[in-house]
Amino acid sequence: MRNILARGNREVLEQFAWSNVLLAFDYDGTLAPIVPSPDRAAMRAATRALLEKLSRYYPYIVVSGRARSDVLKRVHGTGVLEVLGNHGAESSRTQDRFLSVVGGWRPVLHKHLGHLKGVVVEDKGYSLTIHYRRSREKKKARAMILRTVAMLGDVRVIGGLQVINVVPAGAPHKGLALDRERTRLRCDTAVYVGDDETDEDVFMLKQSGRLLTIRVGAKRSSLAAYCIPDQKDIDELLRALIVLRQDSRRRVVHRHETRG
Numbered sequence: 001m002r003n004i005l006a007r008g009n010r011e012v013l014e015q016f017a018w019s020n021v022l023l024a025f026d027y028d029g030t031l032a033p034i035v036p037s038p039d040r041a042a043m044r045a046a047t048r049a050l051l052e053k054l055s056r057y058y059p060y061i062v063v064s065g066r067a068r069s070d071v072l073k074r075v076h077g078t079g080v081l082e083v084l085g086n087h088g089a090e091s092s093r094t095q096d097r098f099l100s101v102v103g104g105w106r107p108v109l110h111k112h113l114g115h116l117k118g119v120v121v122e123d124k125g126y127s128l129t130i131h132y133r134r135s136r137e138k139k140k141a142r143a144m145i146l147r148t149v150a151m152l153g154d155v156r157v158i159g160g161l162q163v164i165n166v167v168p169a170g171a172p173h174k175g176l177a178l179d180r181e182r183t184r185l186r187c188d189t190a191v192y193v194g195d196d197e198t199d200e201d202v203f204m205l206k207q208s209g210r211l212l213t214i215r216v217g218a219k220r221s222s223l224a225a226y227c228i229p230d231q232k233d234i235d236e237l238l239r240a241l242i243v244l245r246q247d248s249r250r251r252v253v254h255r256h257e258t259r260g
Contacts, residue, residue: 001218004226005236012226016212017244022187023054024178024202025234027064027071029195030216033231034161036133038066038122041074048078050238055079057245059185063088063174065158065165065198067124081185086126087158087167087198088177098126101168105152112148116141126171133162159197173201193228193237 004013025031031051032041043051054060061082064071068085075083084091089098105128109121118135121128130149135141145164149157156173158165167173172180174194182190188210192202195216203213203223215224216231228237 001215001220001222001224001227003218003229004212004214005228005233005240009226010240012212013240014244016189016191017241020186020188021058022178022182022185022190023058023060023241024063024181024190024192025060026194026196026199026216027062027066027074029231030193030234031062032074043074044235046235047238050235050242051075051078051080054238054242055081057242059187061178061181063177063192063194063202065124065127065129065160065196067126068092070124082181084174084177084181086124086171087165088174088201089167089171090126091177091181098168098171102126102128105155105166108151109148112151113145116144119145127165127167129160130164130166131162132164138162161196165198174198175201175205178202179205191241193234194224195231199224 002009028034028041031047032043035041055078059081061084062071062075062080063084065087066085068083068090071083071085082092102125106123113119113121116135118132119141120131122131130145132138132141132145149155149164149166152166154169156167156169158167178190178192191212191214193214193216194202200223203215205211213224215222215227218227228234
């Protein structure tokens with residue numbers, strides 16, 4: 001997997017930065033470091049400042065597995081145009097039909113998983129995330145979770161780092177959600193940065209020349225075209241995008257002055 005920050009790949013980033021592009025980022029593990037307690041996940045001050053500056057040059061959105069209201073609080077003041085929560089299923093225009101579907105799952109999960117120590121069901125309204133990080137018997141816990149989820153019927157199961165996400169089968173995934181936002185905002189291209197299995201729904205899209213996919217951390221099995229080595233490198237990527245857009249504007253001004 002090629003490092004998008006390497007000098008030899010700068011031209012690729014430049015082509016997208018100079019286009020009518022929508023930037024999109026996952027939150028946990030991308031804009032914010034992964035932490036043991038999800039409630040404490042926060043962006044570094046430098047990342048927050050860079051995002052605020054970035055928003056002056058590009059439209060940017062966040063696509064997260066978290067509930068939309070949760071992410072909104074964490075990115076408030078950074079100039080974000082839209083937040084898509086619940087793996088793309090929840091936006092500012094989301095219909096509430098998925099709420100009742102997810103609501104019907106809760107009694108089943110409580111009945112079959114409520115006795116398992118270290119297993120926590122996080123209810124995000126439009127989806128559920130079942131955490132088993134604190135279980136002392138992770139293999140058994142995961143197996144039981146998957147058996148229980150199979151009882152729910154037509155659902156989409158998304159893996160993660162010691163979590164299992166359950167989403168209504170008809171809900172849009174991150175890839176569909178990103179495509180819809182790009183169309184709605186009338187952008188020709190998009191750049192997406194993510195780090196987890198849920199982001200593969202974007203990475204798998206075949207849109208040559210229109211979508212640049214970047215994974216946080218190289219992984220052979222990932223379908224992302226490029227990577228940045230580590231989460232802390234998100235700041236370098238944001239700086240590069242800002243500089244490239246500044247350069248493109250200077251060139252436009254210079255071209256007009258020369259013609260004049």
